[in-house]
Amino acid sequence: MGRILSAYLTPHPPVLIHEIGQGQEKLAGDTLAAMEEIGRDIEKRKPETIIVITPHGPLFSDAHSIAMEENLKGDFGAFGHPELSYSFRNNLDLTYGIVKSSLNEGISIAQMTREMNKRYGVDGKLDHGVLVPLHFVDKHHTDFKVIPITYGLLSPVDLHVFGRSIESAIKAGKDDVCVIASGDLSHKLKSKGPYAFAKEGPEFDKRIMEAIREGDLVEIGGFPQNLAEKAGECGLRSLQILAGILSVYEISTRVLSYEGPFGVGYGTAIFSIAGESEKKILEEISSRERSSLEERRKGEDSLVRLARKSLEHFIRNGKYLKLPEDLPEELLKEKYPVFVSVKKNGSLRGCIGATEPTMDNLGKEIIYYSVQAGTKDPRFPSIEEEELDDLTYSVDVLMKPEPVEDESGLDPSIFGVIVQKGHRRGLLLPNLDGVDTVQEQLRIALNKAGIGPDEDFSIQRFRVVRHH
Structure with a gap:
């Protein structure tokens, strides 16, 4: 033995x-x-x-x-x-x-x-x-x-x-x-x-x-x-x-x-x-493990709760959640672009969003992109029903981008970045693990856009309000 x-x-x-x-x-x-x-x-x-x-x-x-x-x-x-x-x-x-x-x-x-x-x-x-x-x-x-x-x-x-x-x-x-x-x-x-x-x-x-x-x-x-x-x-x-x-x-x-x-x-x-x-x-x-997840669920704000319920409803019923009528006013009237991130056991399971509003209000943005993050992120297979109880969510609300002249106006811990050359466009959210320098932030954004570092490209920065 x-x-x-x-x-x-x-x-x-x-x-x-x-x-x-x-x-x-x-x-x-x-x-x-x-x-x-x-x-x-x-x-x-x-x-x-x-x-x-x-x-x-x-x-x-x-x-x-x-x-x-x-x-x-x-x-x-x-x-x-x-x-x-x-x-x-x-x-x-x-x-x-x-x-x-x-x-x-x-x-x-x-x-x-x-x-x-x-x-x-x-x-x-x-x-x-x-x-x-x-x-x-x-x-x-x-x-x-x-x-x-x-x-x-x-x-x-x-x-x-x-x-x-x-x-x-x-x-x-x-x-x-x-x-x-x-x-x-x-x-x-x-x-x-x-x-x-x-x-x-x-x-x-x-x-x-x-x-x-x-x-x-x-x-x-x-x-x-x-x-x-x-x-x-x-x-x-x-x-x-x-x-x-x-x-x-x-x-x-x-x-x-x-x-x-x-x-x-x-x-x-x-x-x-x-x-x-x-x-x-x-x-x-x-x-x-159960207590930790339950505690996190109890602390969800209205945006994160809507993201979770949206994906759960779609996975279980095969259709989008109807916009609840009892949502806070900001979700029913305001228009902002969002990115929704889904994690399992602390690791990314899906993340999709947009840089411009695509829906009538913030609530509809969250419903749509929650489903996209859970089912359409090409890096991951679609989330299965048995995974739902193990997932955590975050919602990033993007503020209006503003142009910057050069790298000195960037800070990856505060600002997200958008790089653009013609129709090629790459975005990276702020405050991401492992992205701690402006150079690394730009490198990843340029790579996502298919823009070479020696090309002439424009830079915009934006703030994010993160809900998790």
Whole structure:
């Protein structure tokens, strides 16, 4: 029977590796020391297999992905160092066991064979979310197989059940296993970091590290997605799967370090197994998830509520909702263009709108574009009825655009942007995750319009009133 020997939280900044950091790694000295300690701890336990849960492999909104090739390779070529290359063997017996166990629980798994990699346009190499922690393990312990898993953008309950499926497969197998939850914490700790500062960044990091310190798997597994989303993290889902894996055990935890020298939170911790547990935490996580969504629904304003009811009515009845007569006056008389966004488990599920009013009033705009966002966004399949209870909505009301002479009049945290050259026109809303510079905002808008950066184009900016 296989055993879980221990588990770990690690960050994955390539800058920690000296050849890449070129001295910058010393600014994260506590993290560096902790990664070395994790390497030594794994060497002491001598696992035959290491499972690494990463955010940066082939990412799907409706499934987890798992590598199915026997030989796994990767390098840091994307970070300027292709000579830093690594090769590991996959534990295919356990991999197939995880797939089977997960499918039995109704969890979708993308089995990334060579053909699947080609189909989805990925190279099949190990990503830095896997390679950075294994770089430090490999210094101390080399005789192990690897199973890389990329989490899907699924709900906390689904992530927990997937973790339980992994644990069941390990127990049904024959290898001793260590598990690494690879993920950075908030990317919004400093205004000079990779993203704009958000007050939710430090709040998220403090709360998640405290939950780890206390070994509170319910807090980790049911952590509020809206806070995580605003914090701009990439490690929560790795931890939530890990919480599922560990949920049938008594555990002790030891936080090794926490710091954020580059504006991104790096946390390291060791989870040790202290015996089996009778606790059943799935019900508590499910209850938290329901309560969180119910609380959000209670806080909906009239615009967001109309957006939700419009899409729900169309999906269930196949026709547009009639404009309710009891709406606030602003929805019945005022005319503004809107964009409606629909999210599932914190990830975009659809977004469509217009830059000019197309209906008699704001209420009709919201009804129409809610349905369009849920059924006509070419990036996503149409929303199904069984998804409706898991969705959240936001409505962006666009103010009248005004021309600007050059980039100095733009600010992506305040203004949306419209670029135009003849009939080609591209729009980008303000305050979007990952769009923190004027240059990035213009690049995306120009790309959407099919306008080259060297062409002569006009720029307009606009403010947005966001309802969510």
